[in-house]
Amino acid sequence: xxxxxxxxxxxxxxxxxxxxxxxxxxxxxxxxxxxxxxxxxxxxxxxxxxxxxxxxxxxxxxxxxxxxxxxxxxxxxxxxxxxxxxxxxxxxxxxxxxxxxxxxxxxxxxxxxxxxxxxxxxxxxxxxxxxxxxxxxxxxxxxxxxxxxxxxxxxxxxxxxxxxxxxxxxxxxxxxxxxxxxxxxxxxxxxxxxxxx
Ligand SMILES: Cc1cc2nc3c(=O)[nH]c(=O)nc-3n(C[C@H](O)[C@H](O)[C@H](O)COP(=O)(O)O)c2cc1C
Numbered sequence: 137x138x139x140x141x142x143x144x145x146x147x148x149x150x151x152x153x154x155x156x157x158x159x160x161x162x163x164x165x166x167x168x169x170x171x172x173x174x175x176x177x178x179x180x181x182x183x184x185x186x187x188x189x190x191x192x193x194x195x196x197x198x199x200x201x202x203x204x205x206x207x208x209x210x211x212x213x214x215x216x217x218x219x220x221x222x223x224x225x226x227x228x229x230x231x232x233x234x235x236x237x238x239x240x241x242x243x244x245x246x247x248x249x250x251x252x253x254x255x256x257x258x259x260x261x262x263x264x265x266x267x268x269x270x271x272x273x274x275x276x277x278x279x280x281x282x283x284x285x286x287x288x289x290x291x292x293x294x295x296x297x298x299x300x301x302x303x304x305x306x307x308x309x310x311x312x313x314x315x316x317x318x319x320x321x322x323x324x325x326x327x328x329x330x331x332x333x
């Protein structure tokens with residue numbers, strides 16, 4: 137691959153939200169996880185942990201846990217019933233449609249010191265592994281989408297997936313064959329986001 141090819145590859149990754157139903161072979165899932173685990177991390181502590189969900193029993197348990205919390209939170213905020221049920225139904229559909237769900241976690245024990253900056257560095261490190269996972273999926277010709285829901289449902293996610301106490305859910309990544317390419321995205325110009333000094 138030339139640098140131009142690599143830039144084109146990196147720039148062409150998009151969030152895919154509609155997936156084909158085909159299963160993703162286990163060796164492909166493992167290859168993507170191995171690539172994700174090559175991400176840089178603060179103090180090389182590699183604080184990322186991954187819970188891979190492909191079975192329907194666990195998927196249903198996770199969907200119920202996440203949407204149960206979503207419903208409770210929206211109800212507490214006073215959202216209209218129709219809006220709550222619409223969002224819950226869409227979320228369940230999305231969880232059911234994605235062939236692979238990977239809950240991206242941070243090992244809260246993988247930290248050098250109990251200081252807020254160190255926690256931030258660990259969270260940043262986990263996010264880099266998440267990006268690397270999305271790019272690995274892109275390299276496989278698969279689509280991926282970062283989903284924030286488990287952040288709002290720590291205990292529910294832990295219970296549904298029987299996660300160890302020290303695994304803190306940061307996000308969930310949907311992966312699978314691409315059914316629908318996302319639409320165009322408007323990027324901020326460099327002049328708005330960069331200062332050259
Ligand atoms: C921290 C983070 C949280 C996100 N949460 C969600 C989410 O909950 N649901 C969703 O559909 N997409 C989510 N996304 C995907 C973004 O919407 C997407 O990256 C953004 O719109 C840019 O589009 P692109 O990924 O196609 O370039 C999230 C992305 C990040 C980095």
